Amino acid sequence: MCLRLSTKLLNISVASLCRTKQLEKAEAALIDGIRLGVLPDVVTYNILITGYCQFVGFDAGYHVIHRMKEAGISPNLVTYNSLMAGATRQHSLACCLDMLDEMLDRGIVPDIWSYNTLMHCFFRMGRPYDAYRIFSEILLKNISPCQATYNILINGLCKNGYIKNALMLFRNLQHQGYVPQIVTYNILMTSLCKLRRWKAIMRLFEEIRELGIAPNAITYTTAMKCCFRSRRYKEGLQIFFEMKSRGYAYDLFACCTIVAALVKSGRRRIADRCIAHMIKIGYDLDIVSYNTLINRHFKEGKLEKAYNLLDVAESRGLDCDIYTHTILIDGLCKAGNFSVAERHLNHMKMMRFNCLVASNCFINGLCKAGYIDYALQVFKSSDMRDSSTYSSLVNSLCKQRRYLLAAQLLLSCIRSGMKILKSDQKNVIQGLTRLGTKADAERFKLQVRIAKLLHY
């Protein structure tokens, strides 16, 4: 009895250490426990597995199974569910399926969480149809879906571009008496933010209040970000103040959101106050935080400071990600150092990063500096483009009054199935008309109309 109680205590301590990334201390606690005669049980090992999967990787988590066997403990349902979640976190469908197989081999019957996680994995891999097949399987096997099942489904639909369907599902479920959780609202708000559906987001935000559900830190951060994205800085800051008054001390997520928004809108002094606060609290800064800070220096043209910070991040063992590289390239362009920027862009391509945004920064930078012909050359030699690539080029072509070429580019943008900005279209039409080639303007309008009909 006494021993069982001790194991429970051991588990609580190991869990809190694992949650806070202190895996070495967790291992030490385990050894201390054994020395005192407190034996770890299957729960202890499951907690360790979750920790290793989260902070080291799936393989490290899976390795714990061997240690369990040495200790004479058999893995259970939770063990495999945790490993499936770990595999999903690092986008390994193969490992996730392996864990399911291994589980079945051992005669363990998968529960709703095994299916939830598998469904989540398919969604994360960009395979919504397979994910949906898992959902059907849940229903066919007569396993009761839980709240999380629907959250994963709604989130997966959103992340795979089926936001309308997700919203429809959400409303249907509500109609059937399903009470959405704050998580569900957070998921929908995040997805609508990407579509810049500010009004729809604020309606959801209101709905949360009407239903009497308490918003959490995630809800506030999301709503705040939505405001900033649609350039409603006042509203965004208001949400930030409300968040503070509700007792949500700002965490790294909120800090990064607000600092990035303040830097973007030129409010550097308030941004610095926020950064100072962030550092005072003593957060363990991660690569996203460093990216935010590095970007802040680049925006002010302080390359030296930015590079120093980059060194600090690397010396702390953090890996630069796609954002770091993109921020660097953008910063170099803003400082007029195009040759180094281009070298870095090529470096990124070699490392097989997705360079669309970085390439847009480069092209946009060239345009802004007046090197439009070079920008066009880069554009033609690359197949990475989206509507904002076209927008940058069209914008600066208009400034140089090269409206015919701008018109051509806009048309090929539409013909590739991408949307164009109304303002760009207006700009080109006005330009063509002003140049006295009214026929060109009329022809362009017609061509746009036809292209839109054919491609939307």
Add this chain to the structure above:
DNA sequence: CTAGGGTTAG
């Protein structure tokens, strides 16, 4: 124990 938030261009 599993589901939701932050950073890049326009």
